[in-house]
Amino acid sequence: MEPTPINLNNRRILLGITGGIAAYKAAELTRRFQDQGADVRIIMTRSATEFITPLTMQALSKHPVHLDLLNPDTESVMGHIELARWADLILIAPASANFLARFASGHGDDLLTTVCLAAECPVAIAPAMNQAMWSKAATQSNRSTLLSRGAHILGPDEGLQACGETGAGRLMAVDDLVLRASALFSTGALQGKTVVITAGPTREAIDPVRYISNHSSGKQGYALAAAASDAGAHVILISGPTHLAVPDRVTAINVVSALDMHEAVQSVIDQADIFIGVAAVADYRPTIAANQKIKKNQDGQRSLTLEFIENPDIIKAVAQRPDRPFTVGFAAETEHLETHAKQKLVNKQLDLVVANNVANTDIGFNADDNAITVVYHDGSRVLPMMSKRALSERLVEIIAQRLSST
Ligand SMILES: Cc1cc2nc3c(=O)[nH]c(=O)nc-3n(C[C@H](O)[C@H](O)[C@H](O)COP(=O)(O)O)c2cc1C
Known part of the structure; x- marks a missing residue:
């Protein structure tokens, strides 16, 4: 039996999807969060929409997908500050190298980075990229910066990648992402133990x-x-x-x-x-x-048992x-x-x-x-x-x- 994630009833998860091959896994992730009772809303970067359609994510999440920062219509319904306030947890999965860099530098020039900047709730980031991109000093330094500012970095996993290479950079397995993200809601999985x-x-x-x-x-x-x-x-x-x-x-x-x-x-x-x-x-x-150091060749012995x-x-x-x-x-x-x-x-x-x-x-x-x-x-x-x-x-x-x- 797999370990069951913490119940997510009434939990609000804002899922940020960025432009990477693993974007299609955000569809399954959305379903799995909903299975645990969570309300999931979606922000997609423009690049992400090249990998999976907003229509798919809208149908799965049962809410309009948020794409733009500067949109008078959405701003009057649920703008960036409301979205940030709405969320109990923001999870960016998959998170591109580009997103890590922009969030680490404090950019606020698209909806996702701006919502992350405005957020008071925990922000979890699940990077997914080619292993060389992940191991680059710039990416690792962005990871460290984000960690030091309190972001939760989930993964990446190791293994065979879409590009044919093997190494660290795969999106953390969806099951594990659900477990890790849901654990962030607890006061501490072992509190009081x-x-x-x-x-x-x-x-x-x-x-x-x-x-x-x-x-x-x-x-x-x-x-x-x-x-x-x-x-x-x-x-x-x-x-x-x-x-x-x-x-x-x-x-x-x-x-x-x-x-x-x-x-x-x-x-x-x-x-x-x-x-x-x-x-x-x-x-x-x-x-x-022995109470005293055992001496070599004691009594002429050549072996010791x-x-x-x-x-x-x-x-x-x-x-x-x-x-x-x-x-x-x-x-x-x-x-x-x-x-x-x-x-x-x-x-x-x-x-x-x-x-x-x-x-x-x-x-x-x-x-x-x-x-x-x-x-x-x-x-x-x-x-x-x-x-x-x-x-x-x-x-x-x-x-x-x-x-x-x-
Ligand atoms: C086919 C293809 C696959 C890509 N896969 C990834 C990926 O898995 N991870 C990543 O960090 N960037 C990947 N990129 C590059 C990003 O799409 C690019 O950096 C983009 O600007 C990211 O934008 P965003 O961070 O605003 O979503 C890929 C690009 C292409 C063309």
């Missing part, structure tokens, strides 16, 4: 100077902590050793070993509405950690509590992603498992990007490669949706 997240690796001592660990950087767990905090949650981050800065407003508990982490989780889990186990916890630890003992299964212990929080596990796999994730979901009685392929060095452990498959009891969902931060935002929305439907 307490989320406990584990992150990073653990270190299992062999002696006072040596340990066994793994390649987890903690980036995914920290990104998730930031996204959950941004969504209004009180976040407790229980982290193994990493070099990362603790995100704003997040309470950090630093630990070293799996046993420490287990203990720290147990000490706060009573407070949790949601538990997300992202840490790469060592399954085993040396049975005995260490004995290991199983560590507590932190997430399973959380899931088995009678008053368990909504419990999310991560599965770092190198093959058969979905099958292994499903097994973990069932065996550990979790509510949701996020599987990522650590065999691919572009994503997973140390990388800045990730691509995941989210598996729950009645379905699954693939989130394509994107930054760990963007991925975390989408994951938080999915978790919030599923939590509210349990």
